[in-house]
Amino acid sequence: MKREFRFGLCCKDTESLDAFRFHWGPEIEGETVYEGYLFRRHANRIQCFRPLFIKFTEMPVPRVAIVGRPNVGKSSLFNWIARRRLAIVDDYEGVTRDRMTTLIEAGDRFFELIDTGGMGVEDADNLTADVRHQIEMALSVADVIVLVVDVQAGVMPLDEEVSERLRTIERPVILVANKSDQGHQDALADDFQRLGRGRLVCVSTTQNRNRDELIELIVDRLPEQTDDEDTDAPEMKIAIVGRRNVGKSTFVNSLSEDDRMIVSEVPGTTRDSVDVLFEMDDQKFMAIDTPGLRKRKSQRTDLEYYGMHRAQRSVRRADVVLVFFDAAETVSKVDKQLMGYVMENHKPCIFVINKWDQYHGKVPTDRWVHYIRAQFPTLAYSPIAFITGQTGKNVKTLLNHATMLYKQARERVSTGVLNRVIRAAIDAHPPAMYQNRRPKIFYATQVATEPPTIVLMCTEPKAFTNDYKRYLINVLRDHLPYGEVPIKLYLHRRHRSGDEEESGGKHR
Structure with missing residues (x-):
């Protein structure tokens, strides 16, 4: 087993380098643990931390x-x-x-x-x-x-x-x-x-x-191999995306309880997509911090171009996407383009309003909720969270909600339950006539998860309008355990002898 020290800030925050040398003696560069204390050097100042508690953990991989x-x-x-x-x-x-x-x-x-x-x-x-x-x-x-x-x-x-x-x-x-x-x-x-x-x-x-x-x-x-080496894959991968300076790296540091990412007021501080492993409630997670995005016409260097592609790849790798917004700023075109990419990849997502401590008690959350819903009407099913990444307020609740979305995306429903829901939806609101005939749905089946993918076998896929497909998706979302995640819906014409199979799809 390995002892892991968690350090908190001492009552005496900083002292001069000369005073540190007088009281403690050793020279330090960067961080040094000395006599049970952690000392961190910043230019000519020394910051002192003391251990808050000692945690025993499994030996990490070398x-x-x-x-x-x-x-x-x-x-x-x-x-x-x-x-x-x-x-x-x-x-x-x-x-x-x-x-x-x-x-x-x-x-x-x-x-x-x-x-x-x-x-x-x-x-x-x-x-x-x-x-x-x-x-x-x-x-x-x-x-x-x-x-x-x-x-x-x-x-x-x-x-x-x-x-x-x-x-x-x-x-x-x-x-x-x-x-x-x-x-x-x-x-x-x-x-x-x-x-x-x-x-x-x-x-x-x-x-x-x-x-x-x-x-x-x-x-x-490498050190000698032990049975305690922890090489298990994380339970869930979470991509943190958004514009520049919305607090993504600060949030990752809060999750990992470490200065894992550089945080500054300089736009574009983070350049790579960085994987950060952390644990919460004995579960392993991976947070993927991404570079802040900006308009394509404003990208002046190759690094910004590469950063955009790294962020897109992180969305594709993730199980759940957290889309960050600054509580002090309005939604931009970059945010809408980013959400479009998340929707293209059918990823469960949560709108995260960060830095909410600045407006708590001053601006009602309902105002931001209505604003987000108006800006992203096709994502009315996605939850909205209000957090303060710097202090960690509501961070654990947000992570628990992300875990719920991940479970929803992995749900599989039996064919019997699915067909009863589809039949009730058709009875309540039949599809419109098509070429003087009312189209029929013979049966439905779920063929995949992440995202849940439903196939409807019907007489003619073209007969079902986009509005009716959206109606069916909303019914599925209301009655099945997919309430807050995207659903893929495909309509296939039932194969008959001599006929080629046709299909039509709707993704939401």
Whole structure:
């Protein structure tokens, strides 16, 4: 078992660096646990935390952190090992800010791979301290460290600074000489031996050189395997989407009870879609934080273009989508485009009105409810939640509601129950005449879940108008356990000898 400390803020919030040295003695960079207290350095100020309680948890899977100076190919290496395009890769430095993580399976071992920002980078949006804090957090939890250097650039002064920083960490280090695209370039990597950090291996992510050798080195240096390693998949994946600065990353930090994401007033702080695992009520969940979206004509860089596609992919991966709005701002065209994409993928969603503490008692919730319903009339079935992500108010209630939606989307109804509901709907409101005949529905059946998918066998799919299909969907939603999730409805003409099968569908 592993002891997990939860730290709360001390009564004495901060003190000067000189005062800290006088009272406590040790030098710190980033975060340091000393004599049972957690100290966090911000420039020339020290913030002190004390443990509120100790929680015993299962041993997590081993963690492997990828570090190095900017533009040596850390994110490319991360994607290459994972065999998926997870992290954004671009030519200029400072692209990666938050920690990216993914679970890697290597034979009978698992480990969590962590991508980090460049050490020594000066962020253009004055987020250098936040990026450095994310790197330090990755180093503090890593069981193995992968130090990445650039063979083609040679040993740089910043490489030596990074290596010097790692000397204080007593964990295995693997020195990865990246961009060694040809075998003859391996000799250039010998210069990096003077860094004196770990076993050297030459790789190339573009030419797919020596991946298996690198994986083997990592696995050999992992801690001994225990039966307590937790590799279970999360119960539910939740995508958090919305415009810039609506509080998505703050909400994720509240869920994880950790500074997992960089939070600032700078628009576009989050660039990647980041998976964050957390537990609540002994259940495992995955929150997917996404970049804030903006109008396509306002996208000025490749990063914003990639961020939009990462957000769309996160919607496709998710089981439930939380669409965030700022309580102080009106619905925009970007919000409507985003909701259109959620509807195209038939994902259960919740409208989340964040920062509600600013208006609690001043603006009635009914006003926002009516406003949302007017802006998104086809999503009248989707619930609306009012939360404050910074304080965690109503966050647990929101998560419980998301879990309910996930269960609804996985419900399956028997053919008998389904046909009784459809028959009652037809009796109450028969379909209109079509070519002097009234169309018939012979029977209904559910063929899939997530979303619930219903097929109606009928005489002529074209005979049923869109209004009547919407009527049937609403009846299904009212009488079956699909009250708050999208429903797919297909109408098929019953196959007869010599006839080709026709179909018509309605998705809501």
